[in-house]
Each structure stands twice: as structure tokens, then as C-alpha cells.
Amino acid sequence: MSDRQPPRPTDSELAILGVLWERGPSTVRDVHEQLNKDGTTGYTTVLKLLQIMTEKGLVVRDESERAHVYQSRYGEQKTQRQLLTDLAERAFGGSATKLVMQALSGRKANASELNAIRELLDTLEGESR
Amino acid sequence: MSDRQPPRPTDSELAILGVLWERGPSTVRDVHEQLNKDGTTGYTTVLKLLQIMTEKGLVVRDESERAHVYQSRYGEQKTQRQLLTDLAERAFGGSATKLVMQALSGRKANASELNAIRELLDTLEGESR
């Protein structure tokens, strides 16, 4: 009867989560102002989304003040990893390695990025021994 | 007036594309039998999905035979790369490198997989010079 696996956020929800991760706990107004910089999203649209996200358990709401304060329930990295696991499952036959290799192939990464990845590989290999 | 960017396939559509990539050009029956091995999807459901996917341009239909033959319009790798680009855009601030590193962190990959990735890095580095 505990909480079930969090649902995969939709595109709009992900945009809102992005703001929450960046700003920390925020009011609807905060989120709306941030999102409206380069889009056209109505205030009540953001509010409704946040209400739905609360029901889904994607965000947590603090109602102690008049303007409710929302924050993401799951960390950015955790959510990202969840999305990657999902995508690997749905489109890469469950293989995260295939996903990584495909992501690398389709890019012209610069040297420093490649080095960062290489170092990460070293770390991982060290741990697995 | 040329073809617009292909839409992101939904989960169900991706499942069908998976079958088409695996089997090559297939009839509805083919796809349905494959999918129904471990799910419960009606025949007409698969048919309807394929019809919609044809409208969207995700698959191409050959109507020269009584049983129409469908094939994916875009290759598996191209679609995978598109999905990764999308996800990087939506959830990783547009950085494919961040995506790769997060995908690597969340895994315990075995040595041979890590080596394969390392070799790929070598190849990429060689090309970028």
C-alpha cells in the first residue's frame, strides 16, 4: 500500500520540473514567470498542471502559506535515470549500453567531453573490480 | 512542402516499430502474432495503429497485395537517435553528454560492455582530429 512507482512525466510536466529543480521550492507564480519567458503558457495552465502533478505524486505541495509552494518530489538525477531506463526499455531492447553507444555515435562531441566520459568509465571499471 | 519532421512515436507505436525492425516488412497479422506473444492486443488494434502510423508517416504501406505490407519508414538507429536527441532536449538541457554520463552512472555494466564503449570513444576521438 506504499507509494507506487512515480509515473513518467509528460513534456509539459518535465518543463515544470526543470524550473523546480533550478529554482528550488516555488510558487505557481514563480514557475509561471520562469516558463513564460520564452513560451506562452497561461497562469492557470501552470496551476492546473501542478495540481495534477501533486495528485500523481510528482511534486509535493506546502499549503501553509496562502501562495502554495511546490517542490519536485524526486531529484533531477533520479528522474533522469528513470527516464533513461524507460527509454532503454522501450526503444533499446532493455540495453542501456546500446543506448549509450547510440547516443555517442550520433554526436560530434568535443575532446573535453570525451575525456570526461572516459574518466567516468575509469571510475566505473575501478568499482566493478 | 516536403515531408515534415517525423513525430515522436508513442509507446504502442514504438512496440510496433520494434517488430517491424526485427522482422522487416510485415503484414498486420505478422505484427499482431509477434506482439501477442506476451501481451493482449487485439488484431484490429494493431491494424488501427498501423493505419494511424501510415497517416503520420512513421511507416510505409504496400497495398499491392490483399494483405497490406508495412515497413518502418525510418531505420532503427535513426529513430533511436531521434528519441535520444528529444530526451536530451527535454530533460538534460540539450546536452547529450550529460545524458550519456547519467546513463553510465546508473548502471553496473560488465567489463566487455565498458570496453566496447571505450573503443567507440577511441574511434570518435580519432575522427574528430
Place this chain on the structure above:
DNA sequence: ACGCACATACGAAACTCTTCGTTGACATCG
């Protein structure tokens, strides 16, 4: 020619997502 098997097409139902208008609560300012 009749009926069966198999195929596509169509449309509707149930559900989700996204958007926004409207309402009502509440505080503050003049």
C-alpha cells in the same frame, strides 16, 4: 453459387493531456 476465412475500413468509447475561462476566497489599499 454459397459460405467461410481473412482482410481493411470505419466509428465510437474510454482515457489522458493541455489549455484556459470563470468563480469564489481573502487580503490590502484608499
Place this chain on the structure above:
DNA sequence: CGATGTCAACGAAGAGTTTCGTATGTGCGT
């Protein structure tokens, strides 16, 4: 006090997704 501004809540509309029942067409065997 009364007008104004800010806020949450609600409901509904429109689009997309997924499912499937039913209708219709067509070829084949007997």
C-alpha cells in the same frame, strides 16, 4: 467599507491515444 489584486479550485473544451466492435470487401474451396 468597498474596490482592486492575488490566489486556488473547478469545470469544460479540444486534441491525441488506445482499444475494440461492427461492417464491408474479396478470394477460395466445395
